[in-house]
Amino acid sequence: MPTHPILIAGGGIAGVASALSLVRNGRASHVFEKAEAFETVGAGLQIGPNAVRALKYLDVWDTLAASAFAPPAIFIRDGHSGRLLQEIRLGIEFERRFGEPYRVIHRADLLTGLVERARMHSAIELKTGAEVMRFADKGGYVEIETRSGRVRGEALLGADGIRSVIRQTLAADGPPVRHSEVLFRALTTFDTPMPERLAGITLWLCRQGHVVHYPVRGGKALNVVAAAVKSPWPGEDWSAPADRQEVMAHFSKIHEDLFQVLAVSSRWLKWAAADRGPTAWSRNRVTLVGDAAHAALPYLAQGAAMALEDSVALSLCAQRSDTIAAAFSAYEALRKPRTQRMAVESRRLGRIYHAKGLLRVVRNEILRLTDQARFVDRLAWIYNYDPGARSGAQN
Ligand SMILES: Cc1cc2nc3c(=O)[nH]c(=O)nc-3n(C[C@H](O)[C@H](O)[C@H](O)COP(=O)(O)OP(=O)(O)OC[C@H]3O[C@@H](n4cnc5c(N)ncnc54)[C@H](O)[C@@H]3O)c2cc1C
Helix, strand or coil, X not given: CCCCCEEEECCCXXXXXXXXXXXXXXXXXXXXXXXXXCCCCCCEEEECHHHHHHHHHCCCHHHHHHHCECCCEEEEEECCCCCEXXXXXXXXXXXXXXXXXXXXXXXXXXXXXXXXXXXXXXXXXXXXXXXXXXXXXXXXXXXXXXXXXXXXXXEXXXXXXXXXXXHHHHCCCCCCEEEEEEEEEEEEECCCCCCHHHCCEEEEEECCEEEEEEEEHHHCEEEEEEEEECCCCCCCCCXXXXXXXHHHHHCCCCCHHHHHHHHHCCEEEEEEEEECCCCCCCECXXXXXXXXXXXXXXXXXXXXXHHHHHXXXXXXXXXXXXXXXXXXXXXXXXXXHXXXXXXHHHHHHHHHHCCCHHHXXXXXXXXXXXXXXXXXXCCHHHHCCCHHHHHCCCC
């Protein structure tokens, strides 16, 4: 048995989920999170059937299900005319088709659920205020350096997000790629029951931008994300506060219902849209998980799902491999095609979502005339995915 634990740099969804997946294989881990507490910030995350499948593998779905919200449908509307272009019902038929439900959840609720489950395992040690500054692969073990000293581990997972320092050393492939969109996010709490028309996931397609909103926190808060095609974010910052005027200024001549949604939120946060190109993720005893490995633009709403799937894949590959290095290369081979496809499709979707002129007219007609069942068929590659089935391992 290994004498050192697996070290995990980053206590976001990828890091804590990986600790839970490794404990299924009887492996101890230490999670090092640089923030002073596990960040209970963020807003809404979409949890499709593939993400629910992963959460069940990690044995956390039962406790999370209560804080997740069940939207009745995904509505796609033209942001200017308000016309309904497509509707995906997320009820029992959808659930039967993909084997698991579609939910939305607040990021803090998901992370808290994972952290609470991790605290139940003595084999998982969670440290906060513990920034991993560098690492060295010593051949037979790895060593990381934090402000409080050096720690040895059997292996290292870089789960430190899109601006991963572990990736910087491992792949040295530069910073994330910034795109021309600025993303705005607001979370508005309702004291009275939320209007019925806000119960679904609604995607408004506008010229040079889009807005998506859905309820979280059991339907007591509305999560709104607006993508505005501008010019790439200047300077070194990645996020900043924003005000309603800045958001409204971009979305002009929009439908009254969308105007109301944007107007209801007064406190906004903006951040630079970015993703990462493909690179080699694994070398000997070090690999990357989650956004550190494959951050994508958020248009397929699969960032958290990819992190959760990674953790399951890692556990399954570790079960089947004789060495940790072999497990990491099997994991990378299993995950790379899917996460790369997700990044490419997200970029493509951005171009479709933000179309103007004739392209917009054609897009709207295609969406409107596509049969709902056929539309759902096109999403099957996302929601049907099961890393267990692909690795040939027993779930
Ligand atoms: C504060 C925050 C809020 C977010 N809110 C949303 C949201 O509302 N909606 C949405 O769709 N997505 C949100 N995301 C992104 C989403 O959580 C991720 O895209 C997805 O879940 C993949 O998670 P990850 O664990 O790979 O990366 P992340 O969620 O980015 O987590 C990385 C973690 O590593 C820590 N870290 C970074 N560097 C170091 C280091 N050197 N040493 C130790 N720890 C380090 C970070 O503090 C962070 O906790 C948010 C991310 C963060 C960090």
